[in-house]
Amino acid sequence: MALDFERCYRAVSTRDSRFDGQFFTAVRTTGIYCRPSCPAITPKPTNVSFLPTAAAAQQAGFRACRRCLPDAAPGSPLWNTRADLAARAMRLIGDGVIERGGVPALAATLGYSQRQLTRVLTTELGAGPLALARAHRAHTARLLIQTTEMPMSDIAFAAGFASIRQFNDTVREVFAVSPTVMRTEARQRARREPVPSTNGALTLRLPYREPLDRAWLEWFLSAHVTPGMELWEDRAYTRALRTPHGHAIARLSFQSDHVRAEIALHDMRDLAPTVGRLRHLLDLDADPVGIDEVLGVRPAETVAELTVDGLPDAGAAGAADSVPRPLEPVRPLFSPGIRVPGCLDGPELLLRTMIGQQISVSAAATHTARLVQALGEPIAGPLPRLFPTPAVVAEHGAEVLTGPAKRVRSIIGAATALAGGELQLHQGRTAAELRRDLLALDGVGPWTADYVTMRLLADPDILLDTDLVVRQGATLLGLDLTDTARYGPWRSYLSMHLWKAALADRAAAPRKATSPKKNGRPS
Numbered sequence: 364m365a366l367d368f369e370r371c372y373r374a375v376s377t378r379d380s381r382f383d384g385q386f387f388t389a390v391r392t393t394g395i396y397c398r399p400s401c402p403a404i405t406p407k408p409t410n411v412s413f414l415p416t417a418a419a420a421q422q423a424g425f426r427a428c429r430r431c432l433p434d435a436a437p438g439s440p441l442w443n444t445r446a447d448l449a450a451r452a453m454r455l456i457g458d459g460v461i462e463r464g465g466v467p468a469l470a471a472t473l474g475y476s477q478r479q480l481t482r483v484l485t486t487e488l489g490a491g492p493l494a495l496a497r498a499h500r501a502h503t504a505r506l507l508i509q510t511t512e513m514p515m516s517d518i519a520f521a522a523g524f525a526s527i528r529q530f531n532d533t534v535r536e537v538f539a540v541s542p543t544v545m546r547t548e549a550r551q552r553a554r555r556e557p558v559p560s561t562n563g564a565l566t567l568r569l570p571y572r573e574p575l576d577r578a579w580l581e582w583f584l585s586a587h588v589t590p591g592m593e594l595w596e597d598r599a600y601t602r603a604l605r606t607p608h609g610h611a612i613a614r615l616s617f618q619s620d621h622v623r624a625e626i627a628l629h630d631m632r633d634l635a636p637t638v639g640r641l642r643h644l645l646d647l648d649a650d651p652v653g654i655d656e657v658l659g660v661r662p663a664e665t666v667a668e669l670t671v672d673g674l675p676d677a678g679a680a681g682a683a684d685s686v687p688r689p690l691e692p693v694r695p696l697f698s699p700g701i702r703v704p705g706c707l708d709g710p711e712l713l714l715r716t717m718i719g720q721q722i723s724v725s726a727a728a729t730h731t732a733r734l735v736q737a738l739g740e741p742i743a744g745p746l747p748r749l750f751p752t753p754a755v756v757a758e759h760g761a762e763v764l765t766g767p768a769k770r771v772r773s774i775i776g777a778a779t780a781l782a783g784g785e786l787q788l789h790q791g792r793t794a795a796e797l798r799r800d801l802l803a804l805d806g807v808g809p810w811t812a813d814y815v816t817m818r819l820l821a822d823p824d825i826l827l828d829t830d831l832v833v834r835q836g837a838t839l840l841g842l843d844l845t846d847t848a849r850y851g852p853w854r855s856y857l858s859m860h861l862w863k864a865a866l867a868d869r870a871a872a873p874r875k876a877t878s879p880k881k882n883g884r885p886s
Contacts (some may be wrong), residue, residue, distance in 0.1 A: 371413040374399045381572060381652050383436035387414050389425045396420035401431035415439075418498035419489025426539045427501075429548070434502040437570050438648035443821040444852060446793050448473065449487040452480065453495070454790035459636040461496040462523035463607055472791050500524055501537045503635045508534075508542050509549035511565050513631075515542050521631035567638065569622040571647040574655075574700030577617045579863055580645060583704050584615075586724055589715075589731045591748050592739065603746040604640070604707045606633035612744045613641055622647065627744065643790075643821060646702035654823075654853045658860065660697040697860045706818045709788030710781045711750045713815050717774045717806065718764070730765065737763040753781035773806025780804065788815075794822050817855050826854035836861030839868055 366386055374382040380400040389396045390406045396414070397403065414420045417427070417434050427433055442453045452473060460469045469492055470477045481491045488495065504522040507513055513521070519530035534542045585595040594601040599616040609629030616623045624641055628634060642648060654660075706712040718734070719727030738755050739748030751760075756778035764771045780786040786800055794816050801812040810829045817825040827833045828844045837844050840861070850857045 366413045366415060368408075368413065371399070372408055372411070375401075375411070376405050378402065381650060383433075383572070384439045384648070385441065385650075387417055387420050387433055388412075389414055389420050389423060394425055395428045396425040396433055397428040398431045398433040398436045401428055401433075403428070403430060414489055415441075416488045416490060416495065416498065417502070418495040421498055421501075421537055422490045422494050427537055429538065429540070432505070434498070434505060435570065437572055438642065440648050440650045440653075443648070444823055446820075446822075447487075448475065448480070448483050451791045451793070452484055452492065453488070456492065456495050456499060457635075457639045458790065459523065459607060459633075459639075461492060462500070462632070462635075466492045472789065496523075497533060498537075499635065501533050503638075504530060504534055504542070505538065505545065506567065507565075507634070508546050510567060513565070517631060518542070521634050523632065523635065564625070564627040565634075567624045567626065568618075569624050569638070569642060569645075569647055570620075571622065571645075572649065572651055573620070574651055575617070576698055576701040576863075579698075579701050579859065580704065581617065582866075587728070589728050589735060589750075591732050591735045592746055592750055594746060601746060602707070603742060603744065603749050604637070605740075605749050605752075606630070606637055608633050610740075610742055610749055611637050612742075612746055613637065615641065615645070629742075640707045643705040644707055646705055646821065649702055649823075651700040651702075654856050655697075655699050657853050658697060658850055658857060660699050660701075660860075698863070701856055701859045701863065703821065703823070703855045703859055704818060705821050708750065709815075709819050710753045710778075712818055713777055713781070713788060713801070713811075714753070714756060714774060715750075716811055716815055717770070717777060720770065720806075720811065722766075733765075734760070734763050753778040757782045770806060773804070776805050777807070788819060790820060792820065794820055794825075817858075822855060824852040824854045825858070826850075827858040830858070830862075832865045833858050833861045836863070836865035836868075839864055 371382075371386055371388070373379075375388050378400045382399040384398070386399065387396045388399060388401070388406075389412045390410055391412070392406065392410045396417070414423070416439075420433075421427075438457070439453075442450045442457075444450075452469060455469055455472060460472060466477050466480070470480045473480065475483075484495065485491045490498070500523045504518055504524070507518040507521060508515075511518075515530070516527055519527045522530065524530040524533065531542060534540070534545065538545060540548070581598065581600075584600040587593075588595045588600075592603045597616075599614055601612065601614040603610060603612050606629070611629065611633060612627045614625040622641075622645060624638070626634070626637060626641075628637065715727070715731055718730050722730075734756070735748050735750060738751035738759055740751065741748055757775060760775050760778060761771060764774060777786070781788065786804070788797070797820065798812045798816050801807050801815060802809070810827065813825050813827055813829075816822055817827070826844070826847055828847075834844065836842075842861070847854055847857065
């Protein structure tokens with residue numbers, strides 16, 4: 364992956380945190396690698412090189428800076444904006460595919476030979492799949508060492524290491540200290556005490572690049588809660604989710620400079636993929652400054668702000684149901700730092716989206732809650748059930764789902780395809796292939812295919828121009844949806860801005876006494 368030296372060095376010279384995680388600075392005179400915003404004295408240009416991944420720096424013999432903790436930076440947004448083999452592999456490595464099945468599983472999922480995959484990753488990212496997975500394990504280990512009181516042996520296996528010796532050797536090589544010394548140093552300089560972990564529960568800080576449109580994410584999460592598996596309470600989102608080795612319950616709340624994640628895991632080996640999926644859900648690895656520059660976003664002064672309780676009922680994906688009201692003389696402006704919500708589970712995203720077609724959000728929640736209550740796997744904890752697996756929905760969904768017979772058949776058909784492996788929903792897919800496979804399903808139209816692709820792959824450039832409320836927002840802002848090329852490659856974020864503008868416009872208007880009409884949006 365080519366990096367422009369002058370551009371990278373300017374970012375390092377100005378300690379621009381926007382580039383943290385997008386590349387790493389390797390300093391030959393000290394043998395360490397840093398994030399661009401490292402507070403240390405800027406090294407001379409002749410002494411530095413820039414690398415695309417922490418794994419590449421480690422492969423070249425550099426150790427992580429113990430001052431700026433480069434592995435703790437938000438992830439690179441490149442893995443979402445790029446759709447090539449290297450980017451898709453990075454998404455799957457972050458989800459723990461290598462820890463669960465090794466390089467053969469990663470290669471098979473992507474449809475390449477192990478040799479070809481290794482060659483491409485080494486050329487593009489400076490490290491092969493094993494080195495990339497090793498860097499990911501080292502990051503997870505450091506996180507647990509410094510923020511919890513877990514025994515080192517538990518940390519070793521939770522981070523994905525095959526043995527305690529491998530864990531110790533890797534930590535020493537990457538961070539130049541032993542795990543015990545790392546924990547002691549963290550205690551000495553921490554402004555807060557590590558949070559004890561009990562019964563697989565721990566509290567983590569999920570960093571993000573500012574700005575963050577917190578109100579949009581809070582509204583989106585709260586508006587789509589399904590009772591029984593999700594909860595919105597005290598401005599926090601709690602969710603039960605299926606993980607590779609069992610399940611987890613996560614509670615997310617937005618703080619001034621991070622998202623607080625309280626995670627209870629059935630199996631500690633699922634920590635890294637769970638954290639990765641939570642970051643994907645909230646789109647925390649996005650580059651909001653770069654996106655806002657392209658979209659021409661500027662702070663709004665008199666825009667009606669979204670609130671959890673202040674919006675009318677909405678359609679299946681956050682779109683409002685009622686007919687747009689006449690335009691107002693003053694139009695809303697885009698707000699900085701908007702995110703495109705991702706997902707925690709691909710099959711669940713598709714089935715929930717299909718359940719919510721052509722009905723309001725509240726009705727979709729009711730139907731989904733009924734399905735979860737009847738077919739969801741029971742678990743212990745504050746949320747009693749997981750979303751049912753595609754196999755269970757395929758076998759018993761017709762006994763629970765209600766509504767038009769055609770829609771029920773379509774949902775059962777999608778679940779059958781997922782259960783049988785004919786349809787694969789994971790982050791290693793390309794957008795074109797995924798959209799093609801979704802459109803081949805009965806009952807899935809362009810809107811559903813685009814919406815699922817956008818959220819599953821974090822694809823930044825999907826314009827939901829067939830969506831009713833996106834169109835309403837475009838009309839409200841005077842935007843021509845047939846002329847949006849200048850907003851690429853960030854048209855997914857443009858869609859979120861238009862959704863928010865239309866919904867905020869309704870929130871500012873008096874609530875209508877009549878009940879909302881059904882969504883006329885295409886499926």
